[in-house]
Amino acid sequence: MSMTVETVPGQKLYRAVVDALRREIETGRFAEAQLLPAERELCELLDVSRTTLRKAIADLVAEGVLFHRHGAGTFIHRARPHVDQPSSRLTSFTEDMRLRGLEASSRELERGVFLPTPEEAMMLGARPNERVFRLGRLRLADGLPMAIERAAVPLRYLPESDSVGASLYEALAARGFKPMRGLQRLRATLVSDVDAELLGVARDSPALYIQRIAYLADGSCVEFTKSLYRADSYDFVSELALSPPVRKARR
Amino acid sequence: MSMTVETVPGQKLYRAVVDALRREIETGRFAEAQLLPAERELCELLDVSRTTLRKAIADLVAEGVLFHRHGAGTFIHRARPHVDQPSSRLTSFTEDMRLRGLEASSRELERGVFLPTPEEAMMLGARPNERVFRLGRLRLADGLPMAIERAAVPLRYLPESDSVGASLYEALAARGFKPMRGLQRLRATLVSDVDAELLGVARDSPALYIQRIAYLADGSCVEFTKSLYRADSYDFVSELALSPPVRKARR
DNA sequence: CAGTGGTCTAGACCACCGA
Protein backbone atom coordinates (compact mmCIF):
# COMPACT_ATOMS: atom_id res chain seq x y z
CA MET A 1 0.00 0.00 0.00
CA SER A 2 1.33 3.39 -0.88
CA MET A 3 0.06 6.88 -0.36
CA THR A 4 1.73 10.11 -1.18
CA VAL A 5 1.29 13.56 0.25
CA GLU A 6 1.68 16.14 -2.47
CA THR A 7 3.79 18.74 -0.85
CA VAL A 8 3.23 22.08 -2.51
CA PRO A 9 5.69 24.50 -0.89
CA GLY A 10 3.38 27.09 0.62
CA GLN A 11 0.72 24.61 1.69
CA LYS A 12 0.09 23.54 5.23
CA LEU A 13 1.00 19.93 5.75
CA TYR A 14 -2.26 18.89 7.40
CA ARG A 15 -4.21 20.29 4.46
CA ALA A 16 -2.10 18.19 2.14
CA VAL A 17 -2.93 15.19 4.31
CA VAL A 18 -6.63 16.05 4.13
CA ASP A 19 -6.38 16.07 0.35
CA ALA A 20 -4.45 12.82 0.27
CA LEU A 21 -7.00 11.08 2.49
CA ARG A 22 -9.91 12.46 0.55
CA ARG A 23 -8.35 11.23 -2.65
CA GLU A 24 -7.89 7.72 -1.32
CA ILE A 25 -11.39 7.62 0.07
CA GLU A 26 -12.93 8.80 -3.16
CA THR A 27 -11.10 6.24 -5.24
CA GLY A 28 -12.60 3.63 -2.97
CA ARG A 29 -9.35 2.51 -1.45
CA PHE A 30 -10.85 1.69 1.93
CA ALA A 31 -14.23 0.82 0.52
CA GLU A 32 -14.50 -2.79 1.63
CA ALA A 33 -14.24 -2.13 5.32
CA GLN A 34 -15.36 1.51 5.32
CA LEU A 35 -12.58 1.77 7.83
CA LEU A 36 -9.41 3.80 7.81
CA PRO A 37 -6.09 2.17 8.68
CA ALA A 38 -5.01 2.78 12.27
CA GLU A 39 -3.66 6.23 12.96
CA ARG A 40 -0.18 5.06 13.83
CA GLU A 41 -0.08 3.08 10.62
CA LEU A 42 -1.25 6.03 8.54
CA CYS A 43 1.41 8.17 10.15
CA GLU A 44 4.09 5.90 8.74
CA LEU A 45 2.48 5.62 5.33
CA LEU A 46 2.18 9.37 4.99
CA ASP A 47 5.31 10.17 6.94
CA VAL A 48 3.70 12.74 9.21
CA SER A 49 3.35 12.96 12.95
CA ARG A 50 0.23 11.66 14.62
CA THR A 51 -0.77 15.17 15.70
CA THR A 52 -0.74 16.34 12.11
CA LEU A 53 -2.65 13.29 10.92
CA ARG A 54 -5.25 13.77 13.63
CA LYS A 55 -5.69 17.43 12.72
CA ALA A 56 -6.38 16.34 9.15
CA ILE A 57 -8.80 13.63 10.25
CA ALA A 58 -10.56 16.12 12.52
CA ASP A 59 -11.22 18.33 9.52
CA LEU A 60 -12.75 15.44 7.61
CA VAL A 61 -14.87 14.52 10.62
CA ALA A 62 -16.14 18.08 10.84
CA GLU A 63 -16.95 17.85 7.17
CA GLY A 64 -18.95 14.70 7.70
CA VAL A 65 -16.69 12.44 5.65
CA LEU A 66 -15.36 10.39 8.55
CA PHE A 67 -16.48 9.53 12.03
CA HIS A 68 -14.72 8.09 15.06
CA ARG A 69 -15.58 5.13 17.21
CA HIS A 70 -13.36 5.20 20.23
CA GLY A 71 -11.54 1.91 20.60
CA ALA A 72 -12.79 0.58 17.29
CA GLY A 73 -11.49 2.78 14.50
CA THR A 74 -12.18 5.70 12.20
CA PHE A 75 -14.86 4.99 9.64
CA ILE A 76 -16.05 6.38 6.35
CA HIS A 77 -19.61 7.58 6.10
CA ARG A 78 -21.46 5.31 3.73
CA ALA A 79 -24.49 7.47 3.08
CA ARG A 80 -23.52 10.79 4.36
CA PRO A 81 -26.23 13.40 4.78
CA HIS A 82 -25.97 14.96 1.36
CA VAL A 83 -25.12 18.51 2.19
CA ASP A 84 -23.21 19.40 -0.87
CA GLN A 85 -23.48 23.01 0.05
CA PRO A 86 -23.33 22.83 3.80
CA SER A 87 -25.87 25.43 4.73
CA SER A 88 -25.82 27.46 7.87
CA ARG A 89 -22.99 29.19 6.19
CA LEU A 90 -22.84 32.91 5.88
CA THR A 91 -23.64 33.45 2.23
CA SER A 92 -24.82 36.33 0.16
CA PHE A 93 -27.83 36.02 -2.08
CA THR A 94 -25.53 36.07 -5.07
CA GLU A 95 -23.46 33.19 -3.80
CA ASP A 96 -26.52 31.35 -2.58
CA MET A 97 -28.10 31.37 -6.02
CA ARG A 98 -24.87 30.46 -7.73
CA LEU A 99 -24.68 27.36 -5.56
CA ARG A 100 -28.17 26.46 -6.68
CA GLY A 101 -27.12 26.86 -10.27
CA LEU A 102 -29.18 30.00 -10.84
CA GLU A 103 -28.07 33.36 -12.06
CA ALA A 104 -28.63 36.12 -9.57
CA SER A 105 -29.53 39.63 -10.56
CA SER A 106 -31.24 42.49 -8.82
CA ARG A 107 -33.20 45.66 -9.27
CA GLU A 108 -32.39 48.49 -6.98
CA LEU A 109 -35.25 49.89 -4.93
CA GLU A 110 -33.43 52.22 -2.59
CA ARG A 111 -29.88 53.33 -2.00
CA GLY A 112 -28.31 55.98 0.12
CA VAL A 113 -26.90 57.13 3.42
CA PHE A 114 -29.36 57.75 6.23
CA LEU A 115 -29.69 58.05 9.95
CA PRO A 116 -30.47 54.60 11.26
CA THR A 117 -33.98 53.66 12.25
CA PRO A 118 -34.22 52.75 15.93
CA GLU A 119 -34.36 49.11 14.90
CA GLU A 120 -31.22 49.41 12.81
CA ALA A 121 -29.40 51.32 15.51
CA MET A 122 -30.17 48.63 18.03
CA MET A 123 -29.33 45.72 15.79
CA LEU A 124 -26.11 47.25 14.55
CA GLY A 125 -25.05 48.60 17.89
CA ALA A 126 -24.58 51.96 16.21
CA ARG A 127 -24.62 55.30 17.96
CA PRO A 128 -27.92 56.97 17.10
CA ASN A 129 -26.16 59.74 15.18
CA GLU A 130 -23.91 57.38 13.27
CA ARG A 131 -25.11 57.11 9.73
CA VAL A 132 -25.73 53.90 7.87
CA PHE A 133 -25.69 52.93 4.25
CA ARG A 134 -28.97 51.38 3.23
CA LEU A 135 -29.60 49.30 0.14
CA GLY A 136 -32.96 47.91 -0.87
CA ARG A 137 -33.10 45.48 -3.74
CA LEU A 138 -35.45 43.18 -5.53
CA ARG A 139 -33.53 39.96 -5.97
CA LEU A 140 -34.03 37.85 -9.05
CA ALA A 141 -32.94 34.32 -9.86
CA ASP A 142 -32.75 33.56 -13.55
CA GLY A 143 -34.79 36.71 -14.06
CA LEU A 144 -37.64 35.74 -11.76
CA PRO A 145 -38.39 37.75 -8.61
CA MET A 146 -37.29 35.77 -5.61
CA ALA A 147 -36.93 38.10 -2.69
CA ILE A 148 -36.93 41.65 -1.44
CA GLU A 149 -33.87 42.51 0.57
CA ARG A 150 -33.12 45.58 2.62
CA ALA A 151 -29.62 45.80 4.03
CA ALA A 152 -28.06 48.36 6.36
CA VAL A 153 -24.34 48.75 6.99
CA PRO A 154 -22.66 51.29 9.28
CA LEU A 155 -20.91 53.79 7.06
CA ARG A 156 -17.50 53.21 8.58
CA TYR A 157 -17.27 49.76 7.05
CA LEU A 158 -17.75 50.90 3.49
CA PRO A 159 -15.53 52.74 1.05
CA GLU A 160 -17.57 55.21 -0.96
CA SER A 161 -21.11 54.01 -1.04
CA ASP A 162 -21.36 54.49 -4.79
CA SER A 163 -18.68 51.91 -5.31
CA VAL A 164 -20.91 49.19 -3.92
CA GLY A 165 -21.70 46.92 -6.81
CA ALA A 166 -23.69 43.75 -7.10
CA SER A 167 -22.41 42.28 -3.88
CA LEU A 168 -22.38 44.05 -0.55
CA TYR A 169 -20.03 41.39 0.80
CA GLU A 170 -17.50 42.10 -1.91
CA ALA A 171 -17.53 45.77 -1.04
CA LEU A 172 -16.96 44.87 2.59
CA ALA A 173 -14.23 42.40 1.75
CA ALA A 174 -12.51 45.06 -0.34
CA ARG A 175 -12.03 47.05 2.85
CA GLY A 176 -10.83 44.00 4.69
CA PHE A 177 -14.05 43.39 6.61
CA LYS A 178 -15.07 39.78 6.47
CA PRO A 179 -18.16 38.67 8.39
CA MET A 180 -17.28 35.66 10.48
CA ARG A 181 -20.55 34.68 12.07
CA GLY A 182 -24.15 35.60 11.86
CA LEU A 183 -27.52 35.19 13.43
CA GLN A 184 -30.72 34.60 11.57
CA ARG A 185 -34.32 34.94 12.63
CA LEU A 186 -36.95 33.57 10.40
CA ARG A 187 -40.67 33.29 10.33
CA ALA A 188 -43.58 32.79 7.98
CA THR A 189 -45.70 35.73 6.99
CA LEU A 190 -48.08 37.01 4.35
CA VAL A 191 -46.95 39.52 1.78
CA SER A 192 -48.42 43.01 1.74
CA ASP A 193 -49.81 44.72 -1.36
CA VAL A 194 -46.64 46.51 -2.37
CA ASP A 195 -44.38 43.57 -1.72
CA ALA A 196 -46.76 41.26 -3.57
CA GLU A 197 -46.52 43.41 -6.63
CA LEU A 198 -42.74 43.50 -6.52
CA LEU A 199 -42.50 39.75 -6.09
CA GLY A 200 -45.13 39.09 -8.70
CA VAL A 201 -47.40 37.08 -6.44
CA ALA A 202 -50.94 37.47 -5.23
CA ARG A 203 -51.70 39.51 -2.16
CA ASP A 204 -51.57 37.46 1.05
CA SER A 205 -49.35 34.82 -0.47
CA PRO A 206 -47.10 33.09 2.04
CA ALA A 207 -43.49 34.21 2.35
CA LEU A 208 -40.44 33.74 4.50
CA TYR A 209 -39.43 36.79 6.47
CA ILE A 210 -35.77 36.65 7.44
CA GLN A 211 -33.70 38.97 9.58
CA ARG A 212 -30.00 38.54 9.54
CA ILE A 213 -27.13 40.09 11.42
CA ALA A 214 -23.51 39.52 10.46
CA TYR A 215 -20.60 39.96 12.83
CA LEU A 216 -16.88 40.45 12.40
CA ALA A 217 -14.44 38.24 14.25
CA ASP A 218 -14.27 40.73 17.11
CA GLY A 219 -18.04 40.72 17.55
CA SER A 220 -18.99 44.04 16.02
CA CYS A 221 -21.97 44.13 13.67
CA VAL A 222 -21.33 44.88 10.04
CA GLU A 223 -24.69 44.20 8.51
CA PHE A 224 -28.36 44.05 9.31
CA THR A 225 -30.62 42.71 6.61
CA LYS A 226 -34.33 42.08 6.37
CA SER A 227 -35.52 39.87 3.54
CA LEU A 228 -38.78 38.57 2.24
CA TYR A 229 -38.61 35.38 0.20
CA ARG A 230 -41.35 33.94 -1.96
CA ALA A 231 -42.46 30.72 -0.32
CA ASP A 232 -43.08 28.95 -3.60
CA SER A 233 -39.56 29.34 -4.86
CA TYR A 234 -37.39 29.25 -1.81
CA ASP A 235 -36.59 26.38 0.51
CA PHE A 236 -34.36 27.18 3.38
CA VAL A 237 -32.00 24.35 4.25
CA SER A 238 -29.96 24.27 7.39
CA GLU A 239 -27.70 21.77 8.96
CA LEU A 240 -28.06 20.84 12.58
CA ALA A 241 -25.27 19.73 14.84
CA LEU A 242 -25.48 17.82 18.02
CA SER A 243 -25.26 19.95 21.08
CA PRO A 244 -21.81 20.94 22.04
CA PRO A 245 -21.92 20.48 25.80
CA VAL A 246 -24.68 22.90 26.67
CA ARG A 247 -23.29 25.69 28.74
CA LYS A 248 -25.54 28.63 29.14
CA ALA A 249 -23.84 31.98 28.87
CA ARG A 250 -23.91 33.71 32.19
CA ARG A 251 -22.79 37.21 31.32
CA MET B 1 -1.32 36.80 39.06
CA SER B 2 -2.53 33.38 40.01
CA MET B 3 -4.87 30.93 38.41
CA THR B 4 -5.72 27.45 39.45
CA VAL B 5 -6.97 24.50 37.52
CA GLU B 6 -9.39 22.50 39.64
CA THR B 7 -8.34 18.99 38.96
CA VAL B 8 -11.24 16.66 39.53
CA PRO B 9 -9.87 13.12 39.10
CA GLY B 10 -11.99 11.84 36.23
CA GLN B 11 -12.03 15.10 34.33
CA LYS B 12 -10.12 15.79 31.18
CA LEU B 13 -7.44 18.35 31.77
CA TYR B 14 -8.35 20.60 28.86
CA ARG B 15 -11.95 20.80 30.10
CA ALA B 16 -10.64 21.91 33.47
CA VAL B 17 -8.60 24.56 31.66
CA VAL B 18 -11.70 25.67 29.76
CA ASP B 19 -13.50 26.11 33.07
CA ALA B 20 -10.59 27.94 34.64
CA LEU B 21 -10.36 30.36 31.72
CA ARG B 22 -14.09 30.90 31.62
CA ARG B 23 -14.05 31.67 35.31
CA GLU B 24 -11.29 34.23 34.97
CA ILE B 25 -12.96 35.85 31.98
CA GLU B 26 -16.31 36.08 33.72
CA THR B 27 -14.85 37.68 36.80
CA GLY B 28 -13.41 40.31 34.48
CA ARG B 29 -9.83 39.43 35.12
CA PHE B 30 -8.66 40.38 31.63
CA ALA B 31 -11.34 43.00 31.20
CA GLU B 32 -9.14 46.05 30.71
CA ALA B 33 -7.37 44.80 27.62
CA GLN B 34 -9.97 42.27 26.47
CA LEU B 35 -6.86 40.29 25.75
CA LEU B 36 -5.67 36.98 27.11
CA PRO B 37 -2.09 36.61 28.33
CA ALA B 38 0.21 35.04 25.77
CA GLU B 39 -0.17 31.31 25.38
CA ARG B 40 3.28 30.46 26.64
CA GLU B 41 2.65 32.59 29.68
CA LEU B 42 -0.71 30.95 30.38
CA CYS B 43 0.93 27.56 30.09
CA GLU B 44 3.20 28.40 33.00
CA LEU B 45 0.42 29.94 35.06
CA LEU B 46 -1.81 26.92 34.62
CA ASP B 47 1.00 24.40 34.50
CA VAL B 48 -0.22 22.66 31.38
CA SER B 49 1.37 22.07 28.01
CA ARG B 50 0.72 24.47 25.21
CA THR B 51 -1.15 21.81 23.23
CA THR B 52 -3.59 21.34 26.07
CA LEU B 53 -4.02 25.07 26.54
CA ARG B 54 -4.67 25.54 22.84
CA LYS B 55 -7.25 22.75 22.82
CA ALA B 56 -9.05 24.55 25.63
CA ILE B 57 -8.84 27.90 23.86
CA ALA B 58 -10.09 26.30 20.65
CA ASP B 59 -13.23 25.20 22.51
CA LEU B 60 -13.85 28.71 23.75
CA VAL B 61 -13.30 30.11 20.28
CA ALA B 62 -15.82 27.65 18.88
CA GLU B 63 -18.20 28.79 21.59
CA GLY B 64 -17.77 32.41 20.57
CA VAL B 65 -16.14 33.52 23.81
CA LEU B 66 -12.69 34.19 22.39
CA PHE B 67 -11.23 34.96 19.02
CA HIS B 68 -7.72 34.85 17.60
CA ARG B 69 -5.75 37.47 15.79
CA HIS B 70 -2.66 35.85 14.42
CA GLY B 71 0.41 37.71 15.52
CA ALA B 72 -1.51 39.98 17.86
CA GLY B 73 -3.13 37.87 20.55
CA THR B 74 -6.24 36.07 21.69
CA PHE B 75 -9.10 38.41 22.55
CA ILE B 76 -12.33 38.29 24.51
CA HIS B 77 -15.53 39.07 22.67
CA ARG B 78 -16.90 42.32 24.03
CA ALA B 79 -20.45 42.05 22.76
CA ARG B 80 -20.76 38.54 21.66
CA PRO B 81 -23.70 37.67 19.49
CA HIS B 82 -26.13 36.73 22.20
CA VAL B 83 -26.88 33.15 21.40
CA ASP B 84 -27.66 31.97 24.85
CA GLN B 85 -29.17 28.87 23.39
CA PRO B 86 -26.90 28.30 20.46
CA SER B 87 -29.41 27.28 17.84
CA SER B 88 -28.74 25.02 14.93
CA ARG B 89 -28.58 22.39 17.54
CA LEU B 90 -30.49 19.20 17.29
CA THR B 91 -33.26 19.71 19.79
CA SER B 92 -36.60 18.17 20.43
CA PHE B 93 -39.72 20.26 20.73
CA THR B 94 -39.77 19.55 24.44
CA GLU B 95 -36.25 20.80 24.95
CA ASP B 96 -36.78 23.69 22.59
CA MET B 97 -39.73 24.99 24.57
CA ARG B 98 -37.99 24.45 27.88
CA LEU B 99 -35.16 26.67 26.65
CA ARG B 100 -37.73 29.31 25.85
CA GLY B 101 -39.15 29.02 29.31
CA LEU B 102 -42.40 27.44 28.19
CA GLU B 103 -43.94 24.21 29.28
CA ALA B 104 -44.33 21.73 26.48
CA SER B 105 -47.21 19.33 26.27
CA SER B 106 -48.86 17.46 23.47
CA ARG B 107 -52.01 15.76 22.29
CA GLU B 108 -51.61 12.58 20.37
CA LEU B 109 -53.16 12.47 16.93
CA GLU B 110 -51.79 9.22 15.59
CA ARG B 111 -49.58 6.42 16.85
CA GLY B 112 -48.64 3.07 15.51
CA VAL B 113 -46.49 0.88 13.36
CA PHE B 114 -47.00 1.11 9.63
CA LEU B 115 -45.39 0.45 6.31
CA PRO B 116 -43.53 3.58 5.35
CA THR B 117 -44.94 5.96 2.81
CA PRO B 118 -42.69 6.29 -0.24
CA GLU B 119 -41.55 9.62 1.10
CA GLU B 120 -40.65 8.13 4.47
CA ALA B 121 -38.89 5.18 2.90
CA MET B 122 -36.76 7.47 0.83
CA MET B 123 -35.92 9.89 3.59
CA LEU B 124 -35.15 7.18 6.11
CA GLY B 125 -33.30 4.98 3.68
CA ALA B 126 -35.53 2.14 4.81
CA ARG B 127 -36.25 -0.99 2.82
CA PRO B 128 -39.80 -0.62 1.48
CA ASN B 129 -41.01 -3.54 3.57
CA GLU B 130 -39.32 -2.36 6.75
CA ARG B 131 -41.90 -1.00 9.10
CA VAL B 132 -41.74 2.36 10.81
CA PHE B 133 -43.18 3.74 13.99
CA ARG B 134 -45.20 6.84 13.32
CA LEU B 135 -46.27 9.41 15.85
CA GLY B 136 -48.42 12.43 15.11
CA ARG B 137 -48.87 15.00 17.80
CA LEU B 138 -50.31 18.43 18.38
CA ARG B 139 -47.64 20.30 20.26
CA LEU B 140 -48.61 22.83 22.88
CA ALA B 141 -46.56 25.44 24.68
CA ASP B 142 -48.04 26.59 27.95
CA GLY B 143 -51.26 24.99 26.80
CA LEU B 144 -51.49 26.84 23.50
CA PRO B 145 -51.30 24.99 20.18
CA MET B 146 -47.97 25.68 18.61
CA ALA B 147 -47.29 23.05 16.01
CA ILE B 148 -48.36 19.82 14.42
CA GLU B 149 -45.61 17.27 14.28
CA ARG B 150 -45.51 13.93 12.49
CA ALA B 151 -42.46 11.80 13.16
CA ALA B 152 -41.40 8.49 11.68
CA VAL B 153 -38.71 6.22 13.09
CA PRO B 154 -37.60 2.86 11.69
CA LEU B 155 -38.81 0.21 14.06
CA ARG B 156 -35.38 -1.22 14.74
CA TYR B 157 -34.35 1.86 16.66
CA LEU B 158 -37.15 1.66 19.17
CA PRO B 159 -37.84 -0.64 22.10
CA GLU B 160 -41.52 -1.41 22.29
CA SER B 161 -43.39 1.37 20.63
CA ASP B 162 -45.82 1.70 23.51
CA SER B 163 -42.99 2.67 25.81
CA VAL B 164 -42.43 5.88 23.89
CA GLY B 165 -43.42 8.68 26.20
CA ALA B 166 -43.37 12.42 25.86
CA SER B 167 -40.02 12.54 24.12
CA LEU B 168 -39.08 10.47 21.11
CA TYR B 169 -35.45 11.36 21.66
CA GLU B 170 -35.52 9.94 25.16
CA ALA B 171 -36.88 6.67 23.84
CA LEU B 172 -34.10 6.59 21.28
CA ALA B 173 -31.46 7.48 23.83
CA ALA B 174 -32.73 4.68 26.06
CA ARG B 175 -31.67 2.24 23.37
CA GLY B 176 -28.35 3.96 22.94
CA PHE B 177 -29.22 5.77 19.73
CA LYS B 178 -28.20 9.37 19.86
CA PRO B 179 -28.76 11.55 16.80
CA MET B 180 -25.54 13.35 16.01
CA ARG B 181 -26.44 15.55 13.10
CA GLY B 182 -29.47 16.61 11.20
CA LEU B 183 -30.75 18.37 8.16
CA GLN B 184 -33.66 20.76 8.11
CA ARG B 185 -35.71 22.06 5.23
CA LEU B 186 -38.04 24.89 5.87
CA ARG B 187 -40.48 26.97 3.94
CA ALA B 188 -43.47 29.18 4.41
CA THR B 189 -46.91 27.85 3.63
CA LEU B 190 -50.59 28.34 4.34
CA VAL B 191 -52.44 26.04 6.67
CA SER B 192 -55.17 23.76 5.38
CA ASP B 193 -58.63 23.46 6.91
CA VAL B 194 -57.89 20.54 9.20
CA ASP B 195 -54.56 21.85 10.32
CA ALA B 196 -56.04 25.29 10.93
CA GLU B 197 -58.60 23.81 13.26
CA LEU B 198 -55.98 21.86 15.18
CA LEU B 199 -53.75 24.89 15.54
CA GLY B 200 -56.63 27.18 16.38
CA VAL B 201 -55.98 29.64 13.61
CA ALA B 202 -57.96 30.86 10.65
CA ARG B 203 -57.82 28.99 7.39
CA ASP B 204 -54.99 30.16 5.11
CA SER B 205 -53.00 31.59 7.97
CA PRO B 206 -49.25 31.59 7.37
CA ALA B 207 -47.17 28.82 8.90
CA LEU B 208 -43.69 27.38 8.85
CA TYR B 209 -43.44 23.96 7.30
CA ILE B 210 -40.33 22.14 8.47
CA GLN B 211 -38.90 18.79 7.45
CA ARG B 212 -36.18 17.34 9.55
CA ILE B 213 -33.97 14.30 9.27
CA ALA B 214 -31.73 13.15 12.09
CA TYR B 215 -28.69 10.96 11.60
CA LEU B 216 -26.61 8.76 13.84
CA ALA B 217 -22.85 9.13 13.93
CA ASP B 218 -22.46 6.47 11.25
CA GLY B 219 -24.78 8.29 8.90
CA SER B 220 -27.89 6.17 9.15
CA CYS B 221 -31.23 7.94 9.53
CA VAL B 222 -33.11 7.55 12.76
CA GLU B 223 -35.89 10.04 12.36
CA PHE B 224 -37.90 11.86 9.74
CA THR B 225 -40.24 14.54 10.99
CA LYS B 226 -42.59 16.94 9.28
CA SER B 227 -43.84 19.86 11.32
CA LEU B 228 -46.14 22.78 10.85
CA TYR B 229 -45.55 25.74 13.14
CA ARG B 230 -47.88 28.65 13.67
CA ALA B 231 -46.18 31.70 12.21
CA ASP B 232 -47.51 34.03 14.86
CA SER B 233 -45.97 32.19 17.74
CA TYR B 234 -42.80 30.71 16.41
CA ASP B 235 -39.59 32.41 15.39
CA PHE B 236 -36.91 30.18 14.08
CA VAL B 237 -33.44 31.30 15.07
CA SER B 238 -30.31 29.88 13.58
CA GLU B 239 -26.69 30.66 13.88
CA LEU B 240 -24.53 31.06 10.84
CA ALA B 241 -20.87 30.28 10.64
CA LEU B 242 -18.35 31.46 8.17
CA SER B 243 -17.64 29.01 5.42
CA PRO B 244 -15.30 26.28 6.38
CA PRO B 245 -13.03 26.07 3.35
CA VAL B 246 -15.62 25.36 0.71
CA ARG B 247 -14.97 21.98 -0.80
CA LYS B 248 -17.75 20.52 -2.79
CA ALA B 249 -18.42 16.86 -2.19
CA ARG B 250 -17.62 14.93 -5.28
CA ARG B 251 -19.03 11.54 -4.57
C1' DC C 1 12.57 43.83 15.41
C1' DA C 2 10.44 41.26 19.47
C1' DG C 3 6.29 39.00 20.60
C1' DT C 4 2.27 36.72 19.22
C1' DG C 5 -0.44 32.73 17.46
C1' DG C 6 -0.02 28.57 13.94
C1' DT C 7 2.05 24.30 12.64
C1' DC C 8 4.70 20.19 13.42
C1' DT C 9 7.38 16.59 15.77
C1' DA C 10 8.29 12.21 18.72
C1' DG C 11 6.94 9.91 22.33
C1' DA C 12 4.08 8.66 26.50
C1' DC C 13 0.10 7.02 28.89
C1' DC C 14 -5.12 6.49 29.33
C1' DA C 15 -9.89 4.79 27.96
C1' DC C 16 -12.41 2.00 25.26
C1' DC C 17 -13.67 -1.95 22.07
C1' DG C 18 -14.06 -6.55 20.64
C1' DA C 19 -12.49 -11.27 20.31
Add this chain to the structure above:
DNA sequence: CGGTGGTCTAGACCACTGG
Protein backbone atom coordinates in the same frame (compact mmCIF):
# COMPACT_ATOMS: atom_id res chain seq x y z
C1' DC D 1 -5.95 -9.29 26.06
C1' DG D 2 -4.05 -6.50 21.95
C1' DG D 3 -5.35 -2.77 19.12
C1' DT D 4 -7.82 1.38 18.58
C1' DG D 5 -8.67 6.34 19.26
C1' DG D 6 -8.16 10.21 23.08
C1' DT D 7 -5.28 13.04 25.89
C1' DC D 8 -1.01 15.11 27.24
C1' DT D 9 3.84 16.54 27.22
C1' DA D 10 8.17 19.44 25.88
C1' DG D 11 10.24 21.52 22.47
C1' DA D 12 11.07 23.34 17.71
C1' DC D 13 10.32 26.34 13.86
C1' DC D 14 7.18 29.28 10.83
C1' DA D 15 4.04 33.36 9.77
C1' DC D 16 2.07 37.28 11.14
C1' DT D 17 1.47 41.78 13.83
C1' DG D 18 2.79 46.07 15.34
C1' DG D 19 5.82 49.56 16.97
